[in-house]
Amino acid sequence: MEIIRTVSWMKEAARGSRAENHVTGLVPTMGALHEGHLSLVRRARTECSRVFASIFVNPAQFGANEDLAKYPRTFEEDVAKLEAEGVYAVFAPEPKEIYPPGFSTYVTVEGLSDRLEGKTRPGHFRGVATVVLKLFEIMQPVHAYFGRKDAQQVRVLQQMAADLNLDTNLVVCPLVREPDGLALSSRNVYLSAEERRGALVLYRALGALRDAAVAGERSAPRLQQLLVDTIAHEPLARVDYATLVDAETFEPVAVLGGRPTYALLAVYFGKTRLLDNLLIEPVGPSGELFCSL
Amino acid sequence: MEIIRTVSWMKEAARGSRAENHVTGLVPTMGALHEGHLSLVRRARTECSRVFASIFVNPAQFGANEDLAKYPRTFEEDVAKLEAEGVYAVFAPEPKEIYPPGFSTYVTVEGLSDRLEGKTRPGHFRGVATVVLKLFEIMQPVHAYFGRKDAQQVRVLQQMAADLNLDTNLVVCPLVREPDGLALSSRNVYLSAEERRGALVLYRALGALRDAAVAGERSAPRLQQLLVDTIAHEPLARVDYATLVDAETFEPVAVLGGRPTYALLAVYFGKTRLLDNLLIEPVGPSGELFCSL
Numbered sequence: 001m002e003i004i005r006t007v008s009w010m011k012e013a014a015r016g017s018r019a020e021n022h023v024t025g026l027v028p029t030m031g032a033l034h035e036g037h038l039s040l041v042r043r044a045r046t047e048c049s050r051v052f053a054s055i056f057v058n059p060a061q062f063g064a065n066e067d068l069a070k071y072p073r074t075f076e077e078d079v080a081k082l083e084a085e086g087v088y089a090v091f092a093p094e095p096k097e098i099y100p101p102g103f104s105t106y107v108t109v110e111g112l113s114d115r116l117e118g119k120t121r122p123g124h125f126r127g128v129a130t131v132v133l134k135l136f137e138i139m140q141p142v143h144a145y146f147g148r149k150d151a152q153q154v155r156v157l158q159q160m161a162a163d164l165n166l167d168t169n170l171v172v173c174p175l176v177r178e179p180d181g182l183a184l185s186s187r188n189v190y191l192s193a194e195e196r197r198g199a200l201v202l203y204r205a206l207g208a209l210r211d212a213a214v215a216g217e218r219s220a221p222r223l224q225q226l227l228v229d230t231i232a233h234e235p236l237a238r239v240d241y242a243t244l245v246d247a248e249t250f251e252p253v254a255v256l257g258g259r260p261t262y263a264l265l266a267v268y269f270g271k272t273r274l275l276d277n278l279l280i281e282p283v284g285p286s287g288e289l290f291c292s293l
Numbered sequence: 294m295e296i297i298r299t300v301s302w303m304k305e306a307a308r309g310s311r312a313e314n315h316v317t318g319l320v321p322t323m324g325a326l327h328e329g330h331l332s333l334v335r336r337a338r339t340e341c342s343r344v345f346a347s348i349f350v351n352p353a354q355f356g357a358n359e360d361l362a363k364y365p366r367t368f369e370e371d372v373a374k375l376e377a378e379g380v381y382a383v384f385a386p387e388p389k390e391i392y393p394p395g396f397s398t399y400v401t402v403e404g405l406s407d408r409l410e411g412k413t414r415p416g417h418f419r420g421v422a423t424v425v426l427k428l429f430e431i432m433q434p435v436h437a438y439f440g441r442k443d444a445q446q447v448r449v450l451q452q453m454a455a456d457l458n459l460d461t462n463l464v465v466c467p468l469v470r471e472p473d474g475l476a477l478s479s480r481n482v483y484l485s486a487e488e489r490r491g492a493l494v495l496y497r498a499l500g501a502l503r504d505a506a507v508a509g510e511r512s513a514p515r516l517q518q519l520l521v522d523t524i525a526h527e528p529l530a531r532v533d534y535a536t537l538v539d540a541e542t543f544e545p546v547a548v549l550g551g552r553p554t555y556a557l558l559a560v561y562f563g564k565t566r567l568l569d570n571l572l573i574e575p576v577g578p579s580g581e582l583f584c585s586l
Binding site: 007011102103104105106107108109110111112129133134137138159160163164165166167 | 300304395396397398399400401402403404405422426427430431452453456457458459460
């Protein structure tokens with residue numbers, strides 16, 4: 001499995017794959033790989049004849065006071081995992097290869113990028129959209145794979161791809177959890193043992209919401225209160241947001257109803273900020289709800 | 294020659310051209326075609342096996358108080374001219390095809406976009422960069438052709454193409470003038486007969502600057518004063534800017550010297566705002582100047 005360090009080499013590899021009529025897949029990552037990432041690779045392997053991954057801790061999506069410097073870096077292990085999963089090549093550029101001196105072009109998805117994650121992390125989605133567009137231009141994947149754990153990120157990227165008429169198809173894959181329910185995240189390593197136990201409250205809160213919704217509760221304020229009350233039982237947790245939003249607009253909803261809805265959580269444990277979500281989709285003429293936790 | 298109205302049809306045509314290994318060229322226009330545009334088509338025809346043009350008056354690059362509604366539209370004549378020049382197909386979408394409801398993604402080239410044209414026309418280059426990126430994604434040209442008359446626009450697009458790792462090669466073509474020296478522009482039709490005569494002062498001013506520079510004047514402030522003084526003789530002219538800038542950064546220069554430099558003019562005649570420029574390039578070890586008017 002090749003480790004590709006430069007844009008020009010990666011472009012050459014992408015051109016070669018296209019010339020050989022490969023259906024190419026891309027799994028973009030910031031490294032520190034866990035089973036969530038590997039589930040994306042496995043999905044890509046079923047749909048693509050050649051799968052590329054990228055490992056790039058993207059400075060443009062970190063705020064000045066965020067964890068860029070201490071973001072976990074486990075490059076050798078990551079490469080071994082990707083190779084074991086049958087990845088064809090890994091694009092792992094240095095920051096200056098992606099952002100050379102004088103770099104000044106940014107992609108912004110307005111509206112969607114300003115809410116929730118975008119409010120807590122100004123500029124975050126601008127950094128994400130810019131680097132993903134660049135990866136698409138460099139790697140020209142037919143399909144690109146993203147995890148639903150970062151639900152708003154996926155939605156921002158879908159809007160970008162539609163608005164800019166990109167040819168790459170975005171594939172959204174299920175959230176992957178630890179056996180006890182904690183959503184997998186590279187940032188989970190930041191948690192102390194006590195915080196790690198406390199963090200299970202996210203899964204419990206979303207599970208309680210799911211149960212209430214399935215039992216017939218349709219009021220978003222009451223369901224939201226259920227999230228907040230459940231999390232309040234965990235003294236180490238500090239809620240950033242806990243809300244129900246339309247899965248397309250990410251605007252708050254008042255009532256669970258005809259449209260797909262996300263219950264979204266962003267909760268601090270010490271300095272570590274964890275995300276989790278529940279996707280609620282109406283199915284069938286009876287308006288039954290299908291919940292993906 | 295086909296007139297292509299939809300993105301999906303245009304993408305299909307682009308895919309077809311790629312499958313047949315055509316070297317495709319794109320001449321993006323807002324219609325109201327003149328010899329400047331046609332010179333781009335002719336250049337494209339020498340370098341490409343298949344030339345597409347686009348005709349799209351891009352709302353995103355017009356400010357609220359600008360001339361979007363009255364921008365000259367001469368579609369039938371434009372199509373006849375392009376067909377006569379051997380253009381393969383014209384992409385001429387309606388605005389809602391390019392900016393469907395909910396559209397919210399924009400490309401910004403920071404720094405470069407804020408000066409000169411960008412200062413007088415806030416948001417202009419954001420609109421230009423966004424639509425050109427979209428045209429590139431939809432039409433996938435190998436080469437795309439732009440006129441040097443809009444020097445800053447070309448520079449913004451070059452920066453975008455480099456920063457976003459685009460595969461399209463930007464070709465910058467010479468400025469084309471009327472026999473009496475007026476730079477061709479679709480907006481020249483706005484000029485009254487008197488303004489049309491007065492507008493020749495732009496050519497005279499840049500010519501005077503060239504003569505002074507070739508004669509040895511290297512001081513940018515003195516050369517700039519020469520522009521201003523020359524234009525001051527024309528009572529109908531009102532200067533927006535008249536300046537010498539580095540051709541890469543579009544920052545003001547103090548001295549003509551080792552780097553390519555633009556003398557840039559933006560001058561109002563009534564409500565009509567005209568652009569013109571002179572490119573000054575040092576050549577050879579002696580530092581002689583080569584001027585393109």
